Amino acid sequence: MSSSHPAVVLDLSANGVGIIHALSRKGIDVYAFDTEGPYSKGKSRLALCGICPSPLNQEAELLSFLKGIAMDLDKKPVLYAGADDYVVFISKYRNELSQYYLFLYPDHSLIMDLLDKKKTYELAMKYNIPTAKTFFVENEEQLDEAITQLEFPCILKPVFGHEFRKHVNKKAIHIQDAIQLKKNYPIYREFGDLIIQEIIPGDNQCFYKVAAFFGEDMELLALFTLQKNHQFPSQFGTGAHIVSKRIPDLVDVGVPLLKELTLKGVGMIEYKKDPRDGQYKLIEINPRFWLSHSLTGHSGVDFAHQYYLYLTGQRPSPKLQQISGVHWIYLVRYFLTYLEKRKNGEMSLKDFFYGLKGKKVFALLAFDDPMPFIRSTMSHLRNTWKRKRRSD
Template sequence: MPRTASTVSPDQPFVPVLLGGDLGTYSLAREFHEAYGVTSVVVLGVPNGLVQDSAFIELRPYPQGAGEQDMVQHLIALGADLGGDSGRPLLLLGSLDGHVNRITQHRALLEPTYTIPYPDAATVAEVALKDHFYSLCERLGIAHPQTQTVVAGRTDHAELSRLTFPVILKPSDSAAWTQVSFAGKKKVHRVESAQELQALLDLLQAADYTSPVIVQEHIPGGDENMRLCTFYAERVGGRTQVTVAGYGEVVLEDHSPMMLGNSVAIVTAVDEDVVRAGTALLKEIGWVGFAMIDAKLDPRDGTVKLFEMNPRLGRNHYYLTAAGFNPVRMYVERWMGRTDLAPPLELVPAEVFRSAQDGTQVLDHEVLYTTVPNTLLRRHLHGSTGEKARRLMKDRRTVNPLYSRAEKHPRRWAYIAASMANHWRKFRAFPPLRG
């Protein structure tokens, strides 16, 4: 790769290299800048407004139509460019499950150049596939929705007829799902009848989609029943120790077809039962690094049931930083061992954490994280979580990850203004479903 004029200072002590171009990518770059004052290099196909014109992002797109091996070679060449003769440390992160899969599968080629803060590829695959995740939950006695794994064209009709509708259909392998195209495709499908399910499976079969899909009981309740928890685990004395957990209650989700299930507002909270369940899973797997678990409060029995685990920080992980815990410091100070790059601040600040019985530090500072205008959010507040959000807005304890004071470019703020306006149009076209 030819050398290009770089906005990364030659004096910068390390460089975060981020695969992706979504809100999670931008949040990572902002967190690295806030903690260490560094510029991150973002590697993606087509630049977009989320990551363009930023004060702390340099874009290094890969060539259009690049295959997997081409992308790996692009990263290796980029590493040689950024590392230079001094061998400056580089940290490689992915914003989607597919990125993490790709990074870990090509670890042998990438690790001489980059620090890779993920477990081995086999461990990542074990949790990235949702059918494996539910098998783990079953074995450990962890509450989860009733689930059936289905392969289009191979599952017996009699098996489908035993399902109770409505059901939720979603991919077992999120990375494989991004590669398939068919009419009416959504990130997650709510299916009302056996006939509708069969029609959807027929579409998958016609599209030659052979990966398993998950057909799962629908747990009633709106967006305010959704939950998520982020964990950080490391090896201590040869065993997995979950050192940090940060829990959140979803206030509102995006309901447009390809963004369905993505949270747009979260209130930080504490649920020790979910922390215990997630800790048990990570210890069973032998996990290291960050992971995020999605869950939902079942109003029928008051139990929070686990849905899936992502082998990375989630798209909306900035809720952690908003509450006082910047997660990227774990990458730099624990994985890279660089404790000399920031002021001597607590890595896990005592004022926003409390200790659980097993030694896990649990984030315990309430704040509202939101990516939509407050005036829009107020129209969609329900239940106790909605009341918390209303109170936090009144107290001005809200954080939007896009609103960084470091950003100065007028095009950046024009994009943010357009993004906020677009949420109004989106929620008019795709309003949240109740129940």
């Protein structure tokens, strides 16, 4: 198989590093960029890395930057995005960028709907997809009305998560009672629109994902399902310890939805299985590579490489059968989750070490590329120490 086309990756978080590792180890030249900030140090040695303009407030500069990168290369590069901001940018300027890069996205309107929690909820209602009870509040009167119908505790979630996390690094805010809700809602509302949602019961292992890669004509080229074991923060966070697991019921639920939405390219749906009724309830849909996608390559599917082969015209055979039981571990987050759960009596040291057994892939730990792991570990530990000092 040919690897003559280079790849350009926008994102140097663990998501982007996973793409770098998947491609560079197959002999593909990779160029990776991110904005100046937490990822400007500890760059991957498996790619030519650098700083790029921001997709949020330097659109013209980023467009010019990407054109310049592509013009210096012999062949059209495959363009990857590991974060929502870059996805929106690429989609918005797809007509211009497609002259220089190879990529595949669904319609721009669908991307924007999927990044909008309110629109995603409306899609769930349209297609009769079970989801958490949700309230949209725009004023104090609506907030009071929602309180009469809510069961506490509940959660506040940003409508546009990628925008909200620029100000508040949380996926959701846990609300214990009506008093806390009335106090906290106006505080967090300053950073963007919010929804109020019931908490679906169940621990981290009730979270599942189904991911698919559809070609231009919606032919299914890759399929993968997984289950969370742990996330960080443990209550409302992102994956820390994941296991590959074929879940036929989830495939039957998720794949038709992605096809109905015409979500070409890479898409992922997260569900939480409600122990009260056994239903998979929609959490979110992402039109991009997700944090733990590097698990797919070690489970026989390899989304990043399949995407590359398709876009470079190499007609890859569909990869629809995965190896189950492979673990993906974001080591520093797994350790911090252990410390958090140990306090609550939910996890022992024995449990922690047991989770390191068996076939596994680490999110960042790699002997041929040590700096992203060192950077991430130091950053997580430093931020945890700062939070602890503020709370003391």
